[in-house]
Amino acid sequence: MAIPWGTVKSLLIFFAPILLPKLFRWYSSVKNAPKMQGMQIRPVPSGVRRALFLLFAVSAVLLLRISLPIFSPENIFQVADARLQIPVDVLFNRLSKLRPNGTLTPQDHALRTKFVSLESRLLYLQFGPSVLADCPFCTSDDPKSYLWYALPDLLAPHLVNLIAIALSTSQLFTSSKSDKGDANVTRWRTPATLAAIILAGLDIYMVSTYNYQLNSRATRLPDLDFFFWTARTYRSLLLAGLDLLLAFLLWLSSTNRAFLNPPSPAERVESVTRTLMAAKSKLNAAGVVKNAASRDDELLRRTTSYWAHEVRLMQDVMEEREVIEGVNDALQNRIDIQNITRDAEAYAKGVVQGVTYSKA
The missing domain is CATH 1.10.287 (Helix Hairpins)
Incomplete structure (x- = not known):
């Protein structure tokens, strides 16, 4: 349900005088923290550059995965501009006219055998074409069987992202010949890992609890909820956003711009003694x-x-x-x-x- 603009404006008028001064004070404290603790802003260490490059590369792949049509699974209802209740023969005859040489693909033939019931079409909108066409043991009488088959593909981007987070926050990966790694990098491993695990759990929960029967009432194509494609887009956006946020935090902490670990008294005494x-x-x-x-x-x-x-x-x-x-x-x-x-x-x-x- 959309929030009326008047309500949003009233909330902003009420909370802005309270939150803005605190926000400015927080920004000032973060900006002046290096000077107050006797630390200088430094360039990004060479090991941290590798971590940033890895996170940016994974984020770019995730964003390209949803922005380029070649990487997105085809939705035959949108391609054929057909409503959900269209007869099977009419749907695939219309689809064959859009295929090169008028020949249906093996996946089209597999879906044609499954689309004999409305239940299968509803599960198609929930789990996507590859799950419905390729699963050898799934039946529409047991919708959870499609979930078990879809879990590996569902968790694959989360696992890849988790590996990227583990590498980018690893002291071994971010170390170089001139240093033994940066403690400001490894401090983000636990929060980033927990955030990735929470995203994976929420993703599985949303897919498993989705009420696919809602689409049975839709009589027009625009009324359909293409859950599989929508969830795929949000999944990639959230994972890319997590990687970019982690990269930003690594940049801030490794260059002593924020989130500093001040040296202990013993380290300060040792530094003064060396000087x-x-x-x-x-x-x-x-x-x-x-x-x-x-x-x-x-x-x-x-x-x-x-x-x-x-x-x-x-x-x-x-x-x-x-x-x-x-x-x-x-x-x-x-x-x-x-x-x-x-x-x-x-x-x-x-x-x-x-x-x-x-x-x-």
């Missing part, structure tokens, strides 16, 4: 170079000459009229000398106290 050790190594190297330059007469002479040249160049620059005017203007109008003097004194006291404390 300090690297800085200490550079200072030691600089000290060694300076010591070597001080002990070598030629290097000492060149160093002294370089700094003497720099000092003379700086003096020449500072003596230019434009520079002097700019410095005076900054000192008079833009810089508070008293605050700078106060900060310098505080800094000098802190340094002296730190040196005195270290000596003590």
Whole structure:
């Protein structure tokens, strides 16, 4: 039953002032999460690119499966533009005129033997042509027999999609030579797997509980519910949507844009320690170079000459009229000398106290 636009408008007017601020706050928190946790946005890791390509490929196949007529099972009632109660001979005579060379296919002949009853035609709309034509043990007296035969084809896209989800969230599949995989990828395995299993369960439930007898009252072609083809379309759309949503979540988490796993305190301490050790190594190297330059007469002479040249160049620059005017203007109008003097004194006291404390 369609919801009136007035009701929708009233709900939007009531809930929008409540939900929109929360939505903006959530978006702001997600956007600023990397900065708040000291993490930077990074490119997509090479292993995650493989997972994204796999998910996009499976989604493309699922969408092509319902968009291209060559991959869609034929509905002979639509092809022949016939109502459900049409006589069998009239239906297949009309269908043979539409076939190449006027010859019916083996599937057409199999369906012709089954369409002697209205029950079989109703089951055709529920399970599709291949199930009704190829099942060797199914009878219209036992409609559930068609369901058991249709289950493998029904579950096939779900199983393929589940394999794609398992691979794309596998640390082994998303790892590369430069890294051992991304923990932000494997975290989505359980939710994505549960979502795929729930979709498969709902699909089986909808097919098994569908009341195919409703089509028996339809006297015109537009009144028929082509359940098999409709369910096939929605099945592919939902599976493709799940894959695309998973790909989007993998992209967000692997690039540190959202859903971050902040480093533990031990990891932060280790990172700071590594940074300090690297800085200490550079200072030691600089000290060694300076010591070597001080002990070598030629290097000492060149160093002294370089700094003497720099000092003379700086003096020449500072003596230019434009520079002097700019410095005076900054000192008079833009810089508070008293605050700078106060900060310098505080800094000098802190340094002296730190040196005195270290000596003590």
